[in-house]
Every structure is written in C-alpha cells, then in structure tokens.
Amino acid sequence: MNTTTEASSASRPQLRTRPVIAVMILIGGLAALALGLATSISVGAADIRLQTVWEALFRFNPDLTQHQIIWELRLPRALAGAMVGVGFAVSGAIMQGMTRNPLADPGLLGINAGAGFVLALCFAFFPQLPFSQLILFSFIGAAIGTGLVYGVGSVAKGGLSPVRLALAGAAVSALLLALSEGVAIYFKISQDLAFWYAGGVSGTKWMQVRIMWPWIAGGVIGALLLSRSITVLSLGDEIAAGLGQRTGLVKLAGALLTLVMAGASVSAVGAIGFIGLVIPHVSRALVGVDYRWIIPCSAVLGGLLMVLADIGARMIHPPFETPIGALIALIGVPFFLYLARRERRTL
Structure with missing residues (x-):
C-alpha cells in the first residue's frame, strides 16, 4: 500500500509555490495600487491635495472646480490605466x-x-x-x-x-x-x-x-x-x-x-x-x-x-x-x- 502511494505521488509533477509570499504581494500590492490611484488623481497640470481627492470621492460638490476635474477627468483616467x-x-x-x-x-x-x-x-x-x-x-x-x-x-x-x-x-x-x-x-x-x-x-x-x-x-x-x-x-x-x-x-x-x-x-x-x-x-x-x-x-x-x-x-x-x-x-x-x-x- 505504501509502495503504491509513493509511486503515485512520485508520478505527479511537484509544483514550487510560495503562497505566503503571494498573499503578501496581493495585500501589499492592493494597498500600493490604492495609494497609486490616489496619487494619479492628485497629480497633473493642476496639483490637487490628497485630502481634496478624498472629499471629492466621498462628498462630491459639483460647484467646486477641483471636484469636477477629479470626477470627470482624473478618476476615469486612473481607473482605465489600472484596468489596462x-x-x-x-x-x-x-x-x-x-x-x-x-x-x-x-x-x-x-x-x-x-x-x-x-x-x-x-x-x-x-x-x-x-x-x-x-x-x-x-x-x-x-x-x-x-x-x-x-x-x-x-x-x-x-x-x-x-x-x-x-x-x-x-x-x-x-x-x-x-x-x-x-x-x-x-x-x-x-x-x-x-x-x-x-x-x-x-x-x-x-x-x-x-x-x-x-x-x-x-x-x-x-x-x-x-x-x-x-x-x-x-x-x-x-x-x-x-x-x-x-x-x-x-x-x-x-x-x-x-x-x-x-x-x-x-x-x-x-x-x-x-x-x-x-x-x-x-x-x-x-x-x-x-x-x-x-x-x-x-x-x-x-x-x-x-x-x-x-x-x-x-x-x-x-x-x-x-x-x-x-x-x-x-x-x-x-x-x-x-x-x-x-x-x-x-x-
């Protein structure tokens, strides 16, 4: 029984994986991506503070020019770049x-x-x-x-x-x-x-x-x-x-x-x-x-x-x-x- 099990396991290809590192990359990468998106929205011909970006995303005011720039120009650009x-x-x-x-x-x-x-x-x-x-x-x-x-x-x-x-x-x-x-x-x-x-x-x-x-x-x-x-x-x-x-x-x-x-x-x-x-x-x-x-x-x-x-x-x-x-x-x-x-x- 042991011989059969050993032969079966030997016939299967062994894959080298590092799941712990993969999880760390996913968590750290997503955090870095979120920060990168925020930075991408704030950087441009008109520099916008990160606090303004946060306010525009969660408390949008259509009367503010910077909020309009963020929603109409910067945000779709950043999201499209990430998706691409x-x-x-x-x-x-x-x-x-x-x-x-x-x-x-x-x-x-x-x-x-x-x-x-x-x-x-x-x-x-x-x-x-x-x-x-x-x-x-x-x-x-x-x-x-x-x-x-x-x-x-x-x-x-x-x-x-x-x-x-x-x-x-x-x-x-x-x-x-x-x-x-x-x-x-x-x-x-x-x-x-x-x-x-x-x-x-x-x-x-x-x-x-x-x-x-x-x-x-x-x-x-x-x-x-x-x-x-x-x-x-x-x-x-x-x-x-x-x-x-x-x-x-x-x-x-x-x-x-x-x-x-x-x-x-x-x-x-x-x-x-x-x-x-x-x-x-x-x-x-x-x-x-x-x-x-x-x-x-x-x-x-x-x-x-x-x-x-x-x-x-x-x-x-x-x-x-x-x-x-x-x-x-x-x-x-x-x-x-x-x-x-x-x-x-x-x-």
Whole structure:
C-alpha cells in the first residue's frame, strides 16, 4: 500500500509555490495600487491635495472646480490605466503558461498590431463608429494578428520555438504597422493613429471605462477559473493529457480570454507593449509556478505598473506628457533582449 502511494505521488509533477509570499504581494500590492490611484488623481497640470481627492470621492460638490476635474477627468483616467495594466498582464500570463513560451506577450505576438490595423481601417472608413463597436473590431484585429503570427511561425522548419515565434511576431507586426501607416497617410488620419500608437490614457472618459470594465473583469474571472488547468498545461501537453486534461479546450478558452482582455485594452489606450511580458515573469519569480497565484499577482502588479507609468508620464516633462508606451519600453526592451538571449542558449 505504501509502495503504491509513493509511486503515485512520485508520478505527479511537484509544483514550487510560495503562497505566503503571494498573499503578501496581493495585500501589499492592493494597498500600493490604492495609494497609486490616489496619487494619479492628485497629480497633473493642476496639483490637487490628497485630502481634496478624498472629499471629492466621498462628498462630491459639483460647484467646486477641483471636484469636477477629479470626477470627470482624473478618476476615469486612473481607473482605465489600472484596468489596462490588469488586462495586459493577465493576458501575458495566460499566453506564457499555455504556450510554455517565456517570450509570449500581446505586443510581441501580433495582438496589438492586428488590433491597430483594424482600428486604422475603422478610423478611415467609419470615423463616427462608437467605442462600443470599436472595441469589437479591436477583438477581430487581435485575432487576425495572432493567427498570422502562428501561421508564419509554423511554416518554419522545425516548428514553433520561443525565438521563432518572437521573430514571426516581429515580422507580422512590422507588416501590419506598415499597412496601418499606409492607410493613415492615404486617408489623412495620421494624427489620430499617431496618438493611438504612442499609447496613453489621456482623454479617457467614463463612457470608455463603463464599456471596458466588464470585458476586463470577465476575462480576469475566467483566467482565475482556468488557472489550475493552465498550471497543468504549463508542464507540457503530454503530461497534461496524461492527467486527463482536455488540452485543446483549455487552449481555446485561454486564447479567447487573451483576445478579450488584450483587445479591450488596446482599443482603449493604444499599443502599449511589454506589460504582458515583464509582469508574469516577475510574479513567477516571486510566487512560484502555480498559476492560481501567478494570475492574481500579475493582475495586481500589472495594474500598479500602469498607474505608476501614467504618473511618471505626467511628471517627467510637465505640463507635457511623455508617451506611456515609451516609458514602459525602457524596462521591457532590455528585459526582452535578456530573455531572448537566454532562450537562444537553450536551442
């Protein structure tokens, strides 16, 4: 009996997890996120005290200009930034877990570029399209970009590998970017598209927040429900199938969740990359390889990174704003080069 039990336990993959650290990250991260949101609301062309922010949130007075600034401009911007960070980070965590590819990221695998190309077509042919429909076209573009990347990467001899997939993503993204710029030049929408490609939450309104939050919230809830299956899948398709998992169904569900969250995020703030690359790696290094902890920690840290980047964008060169995508790229590009070099050594 003991021999059978030992053999059974030996056949199960052992997962290295740090639940205590994960709980600390969640509690501390949420507290830091709340403080970051308050700071984001108070910082800007018109500096507002934190006490005024508190009063505006809980005792709103429409006759006060600062209260109007907080409710109509600062608060939706801060909330949108946090939601976008959550969407990109959780999308990246799902992609890395399902594909076992450390270079997987919505920006690197064509999702951002695909969404951008379709949005450029929408700006050109349907300039009055409401945001509620624009977000659906963003989903379609994200799916097209991802399909092209996997199609191109699969043609290579030897099949897909992390580096080949990243190279295919770079090639497809460059193609879609060139097509988007061609559409922008021909239809004279370059300024609108340039603002979108720079990335940022400036000008975000409550309407965008109301439309975006159900998609992001639903995607995160779905990712949490799927997290155990993603953990098993991250061990390899053969092990997952041996444990009775329907790998094809899990991958389809994960792909849909990724497209929903990344598509909603891209449609709202533009092509901001590397959040989905960096944050899941940080979470995995801190809490271990169990995606039941990686996904919620990625959500909290992703939202925090985006909020801090938005604060930095307003403080570097006031009263002008630095593109958020450029700030995050300062972290993401060196991190990507490090990962690519490490993966090359394993080929």
